[in-house]
Amino acid sequence: MASTTDCATAFSAALLDMAHNDERICIVNNDSAETHSALGFQSELPDRFVDVGIAEQNLVGVAIGLANAGLRPFVYSASCFLTARALEQIKNAAYTNANVVFCGFVSGLAYGALGGTHHAVEDLAWMRAIPRMTVLAPATPADTVAALREALTHEGPVYIRIVSKLDTPELFPADHNFVYGGSVQLREGDDVTLVGTGLLTSRLVEAADLLAADGVEAGVLHLGSVQPIDAEAIGRAASRSGRLVVAEDHVLNGGLGGAVAEAVVRTQPVPMLQIGVPNEYAPIGPAEHLYEHFGLTAQGVAKRVREWLS
Incomplete structure (x- = not known):
């Protein structure tokens, strides 16, 4: 795996390119253009860049009006x-099935030392509970750009959870396609399947390499589409390996682990380990310190899996 540009930069650059060819595309922003790599869009297409200031409720209301x-x-x-x-x-927005793409930057624990007010570890649970809401959590820059292309063609609201401020190894080719309701089996394994989304997917690939050195054959399943979710792929993984491990930078309640558990119990019930943020607020510290604290690194996941399988 080779590191490339970060996901947020790739997303905003691709959106600007698309906007030059599609006059419908606009950005509604809350005084965060620099933070979320949107200065280029603001400079090149100022008439389609709306800044409402730090007023998130107005932010969404304005976007719904523009969609209508x-x-x-x-x-x-x-x-x-x-x-x-x-x-x-x-x-x-979901009630009216508005064509709004909600771009959630700096997700998970990425804001680090800014603390619990800035950590976004409940968003998947909230968003996937909303009817008609599509929830996507791409893993790499190429995956993020592919999710953007998919969102632009989708009818109805979409929430994209965008990895920001953290380096992400690239797992996909530049022409990678993101499948609504689909998944990607990144690695096969008969002993256990590691299931992830967003930032954790690349870390699970690394964890599988560490486990392989111990003789544990771990599959890796990337669920970039959290809602709808690929229940068939989850069932196949459960049937093949007999054990699932779900890791996410999200609270254990209601996120990807909850979605996978719901699918498993309906199709192929198997033992399942969840790795994430417990029902508590994170300590203060740099983002990578927090990921280490909660075992959300390749080494941390491999350690938990070894203990669980022993």
Whole structure:
């Protein structure tokens, strides 16, 4: 795996390219253009860049209005503020099936030392509970750009959880396609299947390499589409390996682990280990310190899996 540009930069660069060829595309922003790599869009297409200031409820309301007028608004905000402060308005967007793409930047624990007010570890649970809401969590820059292309063609609201501020190894080719409701089997294994999304997917690939050195054959399943979810792929993985490990930078309640558990219990019940943020607020510290604290590194996941299998 080779490191490339970060996911947020790749997303915004691709959106700007698309906007030059699609006059419907606009950005609605909450005074965060620099933070979320949107300065290029603001400079080149100022008439299609709307900044409402730090007012997330208005942010979403304006985007719904633009969508109703036939535009394709992309709402730019930090995940923590977008999904919590404007949850009622996001629900209204789904109620009207508005074509709004909600771009949740700096997701998970990426804001690090800014603390619990800025961590976004509940967003998947909130978003996937909303009817008509599509929830995507791409893993790499190429996967993120592919998710963007998919979101632009989708009818109805979409939430994209975008990895930010953290280096991500590239796992996919530049022409990779993101499949709505699909998944990618990145590695086969008969002993256990590691299931991830977003930031954790590349770390699970590394964890599988570490486990292989111990003689444990671990499969890796990437679920970039959290809602709808690929229940068939989950069932196949459960049937083949007989054990699932779900890791995510999210609370254990209601996120990817909850979605996988719901699918497993309906199709192929097997033992399942969840690795994530327990029902507590994270300590203060740099993001990578927090990921190590919660065992959300390749080494941390491999250690938990070894202990679980022993």
